[in-house]
Amino acid sequence: MASYLARRLTLAxxxxxxxxxxxxSLTRLLPGDPCRSALGEKATDEICDAFNDRYGLNDPIYExxxxxxxxxxxxxxxxxLKFGRPVTELMVERLPVTLELSFFAMLFAVTVGIPLxxxxxxxxxxxxDVGTMIWANIGVSMPVFWLGLMLSxxxxxxxxxTPFWLPxxxxxxAGQSIEPFYVAWGLNVDGDALTLxxxxxxxxxxxxxxxxxxxxxxxxxxHMVLPAIAVGTIPLSIIARMTRSSLLEVLxxxxxxxxxxxxxxxxGVVVKHGLRNALLPVVxxxxxxxxxxxxxxxxxxxxFGLSGVGRILYDSITGRDYTxxxxxxxxxxxxxxxxxxxxxxxxxxxxPRIRLE
Amino acid sequence: xxxxxxxxxxxxxxxxxxxxxxxxxxxxxxxxxxKAVDGVSLTVERGQIHGLVGESGCGKxxxxxxxxxxxxxxxxxxxxxxxxxxxxxxxxxxxxxTAIRGKQISVIFQEPKSSLNPVxxxxxxxxxxxxxxxxxxxxxxxxxxxxxxxxxxxxxxxRRVENYPHEMSGGMAQRVMIAMGMAxxxxxxxxxxxxxxxxxxxxxQVLDLIRKLRDEHEMGVILIxxxxxxxxxxxxxxxxxxAGTAVEEAPTVELFETPLHPYTQGLIASIPVMGQVKERLxxxxxxxxNLIDMPPGCRFAPRCKARIEHGxxxxxxEEPHMIEAKPNHFVRCWLYEGES
Ligand SMILES: Nc1ncnc2c1ncn2[C@@H]1O[C@H](COP(=O)(O)OP(=O)(O)OP(=O)(O)O)[C@@H](O)[C@H]1O
Ligand code: SF4
Ligand SMILES: [Mg+2]
Numbered sequence: 125m126a127s128y129l130a131r132r133l134t135l136a137x138x139x140x141x142x143x144x145x146x147x148x149s150l151t152r153l154l155p156g157d158p159c160r161s162a163l164g165e166k167a168t169d170e171i172c173d174a175f176n177d178r179y180g181l182n183d184p185i186y187e188x189x190x191x192x193x194x195x196x197x198x199x200x201x202x203x204x205l206k207f208g209r210p211v212t213e214l215m216v217e218r219l220p221v222t223l224e225l226s227f228f229a230m231l232f233a234v235t236v237g238i239p240l241x242x243x244x245x246x247x248x249x250x251x252x253d254v255g256t257m258i259w260a261n262i263g264v265s266m267p268v269f270w271l272g273l274m275l276s277x278x279x280x281x282x283x284x285x286t287p288f289w290l291p292x293x294x295x296x297x298a299g300q301s302i303e304p305f306y307v308a309w310g311l312n313v314d315g316d317a318l319t320l321x322x323x324x325x326x327x328x329x330x331x332x333x334x335x336x337x338x339x340x341x342x343x344x345x346x347h348m349v350l351p352a353i354a355v356g357t358i359p360l361s362i363i364a365r366m367t368r369s370s371l372l373e374v375l376x377x378x379x380x381x382x383x384x385x386x387x388x389x390x391x392g393v394v395v396k397h398g399l400r401n402a403l404l405p406v407v408x409x410x411x412x413x414x415x416x417x418x419x420x421x422x423x424x425x426x427x428f429g430l431s432g433v434g435r436i437l438y439d440s441i442t443g444r445d446y447t448x449x450x451x452x453x454x455x456x457x458x459x460x461x462x463x464x465x466x467x468x469x470x471x472x473x474x475x476p477r478i479r480l481e
Numbered sequence: 482x483x484x485x486x487x488x489x490x491x492x493x494x495x496x497x498x499x500x501x502x503x504x505x506x507x508x509x510x511x512x513x514x515x516k517a518v519d520g521v522s523l524t525v526e527r528g529q530i531h532g533l534v535g536e537s538g539c540g541k542x543x544x545x546x547x548x549x550x551x552x553x554x555x556x557x558x559x560x561x562x563x564x565x566x567x568x569x570x571x572x573x574x575x576x577x578x579t580a581i582r583g584k585q586i587s588v589i590f591q592e593p594k595s596s597l598n599p600v601x602x603x604x605x606x607x608x609x610x611x612x613x614x615x616x617x618x619x620x621x622x623x624x625x626x627x628x629x630x631x632x633x634x635x636x637x638x639x640r641r642v643e644n645y646p647h648e649m650s651g652g653m654a655q656r657v658m659i660a661m662g663m664a665x666x667x668x669x670x671x672x673x674x675x676x677x678x679x680x681x682x683x684x685x686q687v688l689d690l691i692r693k694l695r696d697e698h699e700m701g702v703i704l705i706x707x708x709x710x711x712x713x714x715x716x717x718x719x720x721x722x723x724a725g726t727a728v729e730e731a732p733t734v735e736l737f738e739t740p741l742h743p744y745t746q747g748l749i750a751s752i753p754v755m756g757q758v759k760e761r762l763x764x765x766x767x768x769x770x771n772l773i774d775m776p777p778g779c780r781f782a783p784r785c786k787a788r789i790e791h792g793x794x795x796x797x798x799e800e801p802h803m804i805e806a807k808p809n810h811f812v813r814c815w816l817y818e819g820e821s
Contacts, residue, residue, distance in 0.1 A: 376553075378595040384551050386610050386661065387583035390575075400600050475600055476645045 125472055125479050132468045136461045143457040144196070147450050148189050158444040162205045179205060179447075196454065202447035206440070211451040212319055214436060219455065220326035221295065222432035225421045226414070228329075228348045229356035233417075234410065237360040238399075241367025241406075246394050248372060256364065263361030268420040272354035272427035279350055291347045293429035295328055300343050305334035351428040355420040359413040366409045370402040377401075403474055411467040418456065496567050498701040499525040499548070499669055504561035506540075506547045513773040517543040517556065519725035522803065525669065525701040530692070532716030532733065533705045534748065536769055540725040541705045545671045548703075549586060550578050565669070584614040587662035591674040593654035597646035603630075603657045604642035610664045629660040633690060652683035659690060666698055673705045688715055709752045713737055721745045724769050724780040727803065731810040741812040743787040779815065787816060 158181065159172035167175070176182045180191060195202060201211040244256040280292025291297065304325035306313050313321050325331045329348065332341035374380065375398050383397040384390075422434035433452055440448035472479045501523050508515035518540045525531045533541050546552050548563055550570060563570040565586070570578065590596045598606055607626040623642060630638035633656040646654055655675060662670055672691060676684035692715065695702050704715055712719055712733065719736050721729040721744065729742040740746045747765040767784035770776055778797040782788055788796045793815050806817040 378590060378592055379598040381551065382588075382590065382596045382658070382661075383598065385549060385582055385588045387579045387581070387613050388609070389579055397598050397601075401598070477599060477647050 128472055128479055129465070129469055132465055136465065139461055140457065141193075144193060144454060145189070147453040147457075148192060152185060152188075152446070156444045158205050158446060161444040179203075192450070201451040201454075204440075204445055204448050206443050206445045206448070211447055214448065215451065215455065216319055216322045216326060218431060218433045218436055220323055220328075221430050222418070222421050222425065222434065224327050224329060225348065225351050225355060225425070225430065225432060226417055228352035229354075229417055229421065230359065230410070230414070232352050232356035233360035233363055233413075236356075237363030238367050238406065240360075240364040242371060242394060242399060244364065244368040245371035245375065245398075246391070253368075257368070260361040260364045263357050264365070266357050266361075268354055268358065269423050269427060271357060272351065272424045275350045275354055276428060290349050292350060295344065295347050295430060296340075297343050297347075300340065302328060302332050302337050302340035302344070303335055305331050308335040351421075351424050351430065354424050354427070355417060358420065359410070359417055362409055362413055363406060366406050367399075367402065370405045371398050374398045374402045400474060404471065407467055407470050407474070411463055414460070414463055497524045497564075498527045498529075498566065499523075499703075500562070500564040501544075501548070502562040502564070504544065504547055504563065505559045506543050506552055506556055507559050508556040510555055510773075515772045516725050516775060517772060518547060519772075519775075521561075521720075521722065521725075521727045523720045523727060523730065525703060527668070527701050528695065528699045529717045530695060530702040530704050530715050532712040532719040533703055533722060534707060534709065534712050534719060535722035536707060538769060538772075539722045541707075541722055542673050544722070545588065545673050545703060545705060548671065549582055549588065551582075580614070583610050583662075583667075584665045585667050586669045586671065587665070587667040588671040588673060589655065589658045589662045589675050591677050593658045593678065594646055594649070594651055596658055597654055599646055601645075602642070603644055603646060603649070607642075607657070607661055607664060610661050614665045629664055630657070633657075633660040633663070634686075635660070650683075652679050652687065655679060655683075655687055656690070659687070659694070663694055663698075667700060669701045669703070670695075671703045671705070674707070675704075676711070677706070677708075691715075709748055713752075721748065724775065725772055726780065726813065727811075728781070728813045729811065730803075731807075735807075735810055739807075739810075741806055741810065741817060742781075742814050743785050743816075744781050746787075779813075791816060 157172075158179075159175045160167055163171065163175065173182070180188055183191070192202075199212075201215070203210055204214060207214070240256055240260070244253045247253045276292035279288065279290040283289050296302070304321070306321040306325060311321065324334075328344035329341055332338075332344055371394065375394065380393060380397055383393045388397065421432065422437065424430075425432040425434035436448065437452055439445070440452070501521060504518055504521045505516070506518035508517055521540070521544050523531065523533075533544065535541055543552065543556070547558050547561075548565075548570065550558070550573075552558060558571060561571070565581070570581070573581070597603065604623055604626040607629050608623070611625060626642050627638045630641055635641050635653060635656050641649070641653070646657075649657065655678075659675075670691070675691065676687050679687060688711065691702065691704070694700070704711070706712060716733045718732050719730065720727050721736075721742065723744050729736070729740070729745045731741075736745065737749060740749050744765070751765070765784055770780055770783065776782055776797065778795065778799055779785070779788075779801055782796045785796065787793075796815055799815075801813050801815045801818055803811050803813045804818055806812045
């Protein structure tokens with residue numbers, strides 16, 4: 125198992141280098157002038173020359189690439205052309221929001237989607253099955269943006285003053301704040317060292333758990349509910365449908381007949397013997413749907429007034445803020461490679477035949 | 482007391498272990514009703530091996546699955562009685578049935594490797610049966626599984642218990658299936674073509690094992706096969722099936738010496754004389770009728786030469802009945818009916 129994972133990890137390195145190269149090239153090939161995007165149309169040639177010099181944009185492309193890689197390896201993701209701030213700082217600010225949202229959306233999708241699929245398969249062809257699948261099909265085609273608006277309207281406006289009200293915008297109620305864990309723990313961090321702790325502290329729910337601030341946790345969590353449902357609905361529907369079809373296929377196999385003949389109860393047959401075998405394609409789908417989940421998160425952030433990577437990524441792309449685009453693309457790619465490793469590990473855990481390959 | 486394989490005498494005073502009366506299991510498909518099992522009756526005594534033979538698709542497996550009430554949709558048992566120790570299994574609740582499966586009646590299947598769950602260790606799968614039926618959740622341990630494996634002759638059971646099914650050969654996997662089937666010492670073992678997927682030497686070992694376990698536990702066995710050689714070697718009594726019905730039943734020696742039904746005669750004629758077991762019985766010309774549109778008379782009529790030789794006319798119009806043509810020898814054929 126360990127050697128299997130080590131092999132997967134090694135395979136990830138060329139993938140990452142490739143991604144680095146592709147994003148670097150793509151951003152350079154985009155039409156548009158970074159200097160004038162950043163400094164405005166009135167910037168003179170002299171000013172732009174100095175700007176380009178400062179950011180190494182006058183160097184030959186391959187030199188820029190070499191410097192870029194070496195910087196990345198040293199943990200230096202560069203400075204935003206537009207904001208003049210280190211990209212890492214922007215990340216510490218924005219990325220936790222998107223990650224937190226994606227996490228809760230996925231949690232929602234998996235914990236609701238898999239049981240729905242199981243129930244549907246268990247009651248195959250009954251009205252429960254048909255009803256669940258109709259909802260799943262509606263869910264798949266739900267526009268995330270619209271769903272977000274509807275949710276915030278219903279739960280934030282219509283249900284105002286009822287116990288079902290949920291905050292439709294922001295990350296915390298005004299006036300509520302959670303003490304960063306490194307302060308609460310009396311850690312002496314500042315400057316560069318702040319990057320990682322700052323990042324973690326900015327994941328509100330996690331930080332609240334770390335400092336055992338239950339009110340803060342509940343508040344932060346409540347703010348996540350609506351956006352997570354909005355973002356998680358499509359993957360939930362995909363997961364539910366996949367679980368159902370995969371399970372139905374597995375339930376027709378010989379070892380399921382054996383399990384029944386052994387006297388295993390039907391629920392046990394479905395969950396213990398069926399589900400684990402049926403989960404392989406579901407895990408694949410979960411890994412794949414992370415892509416749509418991230419793009420959904422980016423869209424939804426605007427609706428729910430969350431300042432995640434969505435807005436900044438959009439602005440950087442339109443503003444030719446190369447360093448920011450590269451950095452975020454890189455981070456997202458690393459995130460995906462990491463998710464793929466988790467998927468591989470889950471595969472190996474679920475199916476002993478894979479471990480041996 | 483262990484019975485020798487061929488000297489079986491039906492006991493008249495005690496209750497038979499299993500009695501099936503006129504069982505019918507149909508599949509209700511879009512194309513019509515598939516009468517997979519259509520009037521099967523048979524009796525299994527304790528300590529007896531009851532052979533169930535017939536061509537592929539004649540309903541052997543469905544008969545077996547009907548006993549356990551494990552017929553998949555769109556199939557349904559439409560009528561009949563399955564008396565197990567005198568109680569009709571078809572009247573049991575679902576809950577009562579799960580308690581019987583694996584405990585009092587076990588099955589082993591044709592494809593051992595695909596019949597074991599690929600993601601669970603064989604030890605886990607063995608322990609599961611014991612935990613379900615013996616109720617000793619915590620006291621049942623790995624060593625019980627090791628014991629079970631040892632009892633079916635698996636070498637190195639200590640190591641094998643940790644194996645996954647894909648790490649085993651077919652013969653080994655079938656032994657595991659048998660160990661699982663025998664774990665709770667069932668009264669009835671249904672072996673559905675237990676050796677078809679195995680090579681000849683392993684086949685003989687597995688059959689020996691089944692016979693040995695039958696002798697040790699006095700259990701009844703239904704041995705399903707389409708290999709007449711295996712039937713001759715193993716069974717005490719044989720039921721021959723054709724297109725969903727039982728066409729002949731007799732003690733094995735009697736059946737092989739004086740087969741009555743023209744179909745059985747064809748089957749026996751198809752056994753190769755010198756050793757070497759045949760894969761399929763294909764010697765009788767013609768095909769099994771479509772189970773949806775059954776001919777109105779005898780189902781074997783389209784392939785039956787005896788019908789023409791004897792100039793029987795009602796074969797194609799009226800279905801013959803299962804009658805006792807000789808003591809303990811039952812047959813469903815107009816050749817033996819009504820000629821008093
Ligand atoms: N799900 C199903 N739908 C429709 N018909 C079915 C279904 N399952 C089985 N049958 C029918 O039931 C009949 C009997 O099947 P069964 O498996 O009992 O045959 P068998 O005698 O065991 O044959 P084999 O030697 O190939 O195992 C077959 O002819 C098949 O057409
Ligand atoms: S009833 Fe007629 S057709 Fe059927 S087996 Fe007997 S002789 Fe042949
Ligand atoms: Mg069969």
